[in-house]
Structure formats: C-alpha cells, structure tokens
Amino acid sequence: MKRIFKFILNTIPRPILIKVSYLVRPIIAIFLKGTTYTDPIDGKSFRKFLPYGYGVQRSNALSPSTFSLERHRLLWLYLKNETNFFTAPKKVLHIAPEQCFLKLFKKQENLDYTTADLYSPIADVKADICDLPFEENSFDIVFSNHVLEHIEDDKKAMSELFRVLKPNGLGIFQIPQDLSLENTYEDFSIKSKEERKKHFGQYDHVRIYGRDYFARLRNAGFKVNEIDYSKTISEELMQRYCLVKGEILPVCSK
Numbered sequence: 001m002k003r004i005f006k007f008i009l010n011t012i013p014r015p016i017l018i019k020v021s022y023l024v025r026p027i028i029a030i031f032l033k034g035t036t037y038t039d040p041i042d043g044k045s046f047r048k049f050l051p052y053g054y055g056v057q058r059s060n061a062l063s064p065s066t067f068s069l070e071r072h073r074l075l076w077l078y079l080k081n082e083t084n085f086f087t088a089p090k091k092v093l094h095i096a097p098e099q100c101f102l103k104l105f106k107k108q109e110n111l112d113y114t115t116a117d118l119y120s121p122i123a124d125v126k127a128d129i130c131d132l133p134f135e136e137n138s139f140d141i142v143f144s145n146h147v148l149e150h151i152e153d154d155k156k157a158m159s160e161l162f163r164v165l166k167p168n169g170l171g172i173f174q175i176p177q178d179l180s181l182e183n184t185y186e187d188f189s190i191k192s193k194e195e196r197k198k199h200f201g202q203y204d205h206v207r208i209y210g211r212d213y214f215a216r217l218r219n220a221g222f223k224v225n226e227i228d229y230s231k232t233i234s235e236e237l238m239q240r241y242c243l244v245k246g247e248i249l250p251v252c253s254k
Contacts, residue, residue, distance in 0.1 A: 025064070025065070025067055028050070028064045029044065029046070029064040029065040031064075032046045032047055032048060032049075032050075032064045033045075033046060033047070034046050034047025034048070035047070036048060036240075037049050037060060037240060037241070037242055038240050038241060039063040039065055039066055039068060039073065039241070040073055040076055040077055040080075040241050041063070041066045041068050041072070041073060041076050041100055041101075041104070042065050042066055042104075044063075044065040046063075046064050046065070048060055049061060049062055049063055049064065049242050050062035050063075050064060052069060054197070054201065054202045054203070055197070055201050055202070058070075060242045061242065063100070063242075066099075066100035067099055067100055068098070068100035070242060070243050070244045070247070071145065071146070071174055071244075071247060072098055072100050072101070072145075073241050073242070073243060074229055074230065074243055074244075074247060074249065075145070075172065075174065075249065076101075077229065077233065077241075078227070078229050078249055078251075082229075083170070085141065086108065086110070087110060088110060089110050089111075089112075090110060090111050090112070090140040090141050091111075091112040091114075091138065091139050091140045091141070091166075092105070092111050092112065092113045092114065092139060092140065092141045092142075092143070093114050093115075093116065093134065093138070093139040093141070093142045093143070093164060094113065094114070094115045094116070094142075094143045094144075095115075095116055095117060095129055095142070095143065095144035095145075095147055095161075096117045096120055096123070096144065096145070096146075096147045097115040097117070097120065097122060097123055097143075098145070099122060102115065102122060114139075116129075116132070129144065129147060129151060129157045129160060129161070130151065130153055130156045130157050130160060131160065132160045132161075132163070132164055134164045135164070136163045136164060137163075137164070137165070137166045137167065138164045138166065139164055139165055139166060139169060140166055140169050140170065141169060141170045141171070141172075142161055142164060142165050142169065142170075142171045142172075143171075143172055143173075144157075144161055144171075144172075144173045145172065145173065145174040145175075146174060146175060146176065147173075147175075148173065148175050148209075149175050149176055149200070149205045149206065149207055149208075149209065150204055150205060150206065151206070152188055152206050154207075154216070155216070155219075155220065158173075158216065158217060158220035158222075159220050159221075161173065161220070162220050162221045162222060162254060165252075165254045166254065167254050168253060168254065169253065169254055170251070170252070170253060171222065171251075171252035171253070171254070172249060172250065172251055172252065173217065173250050173252060174247075174249065174250065175209050175213060175250075176201070176205075176208070176209065177208075177209045177210070177211075177213055177247075177248065178208050178209070178210060179210070179211055179246070179248070180210075181208065181209075181210030181211065182210055182211055182212065183210045183211075183212050184207055184208065184209045184210045184212055184213065184216070185199075185200075185207060185208045185210065186206060186207035186208075187199065188206065190206075213250070214226055214250060217250060217252055221254065222252040222253065222254060223252065223253045223254070224250055224251070224252050225250075225251040225252075225253075226248050226249075226250060226251075227248065227249040227250075227251050228246060228247070228248055228249075229247075229249050230243060230244070230245045230246060230247060
C-alpha cells in the first residue's frame with residue numbers, strides 16, 4: 001500500500017488528487033473503521049490510518065475520514081483548546097485550504113471565512129500569495145500552512161501575509177522544518193522535479209526550512225511564539241491521534 005500511495009502522490013497533479021479524494025474518502029473510511037486510532041477533527045475511529053509521504057512513507061499518517069495529517073490534527077487541537085477560534089466572531093483568510101478543515105470552517109457561524117489559492121480547485125478566490133487581492137489589515141486570522149516552501153520569494157509572501165493581517169490578529173504558518181539545520185537550505189538553480197525531490201524532499205519544494213524560519217517571520221514584522229504543543233498532550237492521546245512529537249507551531253501576531 002505504501003508504494004501505491006507514494007506513486008500516486010508523485011505522479012498525479014495535486015488539483016486532480018484533491019478532486020478524486022472527495023470520491024474515494026467515504027469508501028476508505030468505511031473499510032478502515034475500527035477503534036485503534038481516532039481523528040480528533042471529526043471524532044471518528046479506525047483500525048489504522050493511511051500511509052503518507054512523497055519520499056519515505058509515514059505509517060498511520062493520513063486520517064481515512066477527513067484526510068487530515070499529523071500537522072492538521074495538532075493545529076485543530078491547538079485552536080480548540082487554546083483559542084476562541086470556534087466561538088468568537090472572526091474574519092479568516094485561509095491560503096491553500098486543506099479539505100480536512102474546509103467544510104467545518106465554512107459551517108461555523110462565527111466565522112467570515114475566505115479561502116484563496118492560485119491553483120486549488122476548492123479555493124474561493126484565485127490569488128497569488130505574493131500579491132494578495134485584499135486590503136491591508138483585513139483579517140483577524142490568517143492560515144497559510146505548508147505553502148511557503150513552494151514559493152521562491154517567500155520574503156514577499158510573508159510580507160503579504162503580514163499586510164492583510166489585522167493588528168493583534170493571529171497568523172499560523174506551518175511549514176516542513178528540519179530543526180537540525182541552523183539555516184534554511186535553498187538553491188534556486190535547482191529546477192527539475194527530480195533534483196528538487198532529491199535536495200528538498202518533494203518535487204515541488206524549493207527549500208528546506210531550518211531553525212531560522214522563525215527569524216524570517218520576525219523580519220517580515222511578525223511577533224512569533226514558537227509553540228511545541230505536543231508537549232501538552234499525553235502520550236496516550238499522541239498515539240491515539242497519530243501525532244508527531246516536537247513539531248513547532250509558529251503562532252504569529254501583528
């Protein structure tokens with residue numbers, strides 16, 4: 001199964017994968033129903049989760065019901081337990097919206113929820129993160145998760161995220177990060193899919209962020225709180241929710 005999923009991820013364009021996933025997800029959820037693991041986003045349980053990864057496949061990574069990954073479930077728990085995201089009136093911008101969140105966030109009556117992306121078939125607004133079509137200080141909350149590693153001019157993208165966020169607003173900008181690296185590794189002369197996969201771990205990535213990622217956000221103007229939220233979660237729930245220890249949530253404000 002891991003080989004099949006790896007082949008699918010590396011050969012089928014992401015917009016097509018998104019459309020197809022809506023069709024196959026209910027069938028997979030029924031087939032894998034059980035009691036071993038639980039997706040905290042919808043509360044459904046399964047005998048196992050699906051493998052995921054463009055390179056090395058991670059076991060029990062992808063929830064069969066929401067198609068959430070470890071990072072999505074961690075973010076959900078943080079928003080639910082540590083913020084008023086689900087109760088207070090908020091104007092929200094979600095760049096490259098993940099399908100595990102999309103319908104749930106749209107249903108929330110307290111949210112004025114807008115999604116944007118240049119290519120995603122499920123986004124409301126077609127927009128370039130480096131040139132967002134919104135006025136400055138427009139949104140109480142901005143999400144842009146696992147996007148910046150795809151963007152060559154991430155400095156410009158960060159400045160746009162800062163521009164559209166309201167003063168005292170909340171921004172969460174997750175990225176794949178190698179905390180063993182002091183400095184981000186990037187080389188824009190690397191253009192081919194195979195070489196990018198070799199150097200950056202995925203065919204459409206242009207860098208591997210190191211520990212200096214938080215400094216990059218601060219240079220864009222953000223106040224950054226580096227939160228290892230996994231430390232607050234019991235070992236039992238870490239295993240049941242299929243989370244990863246040590247992932248840092250970059251919780252930003254303006």
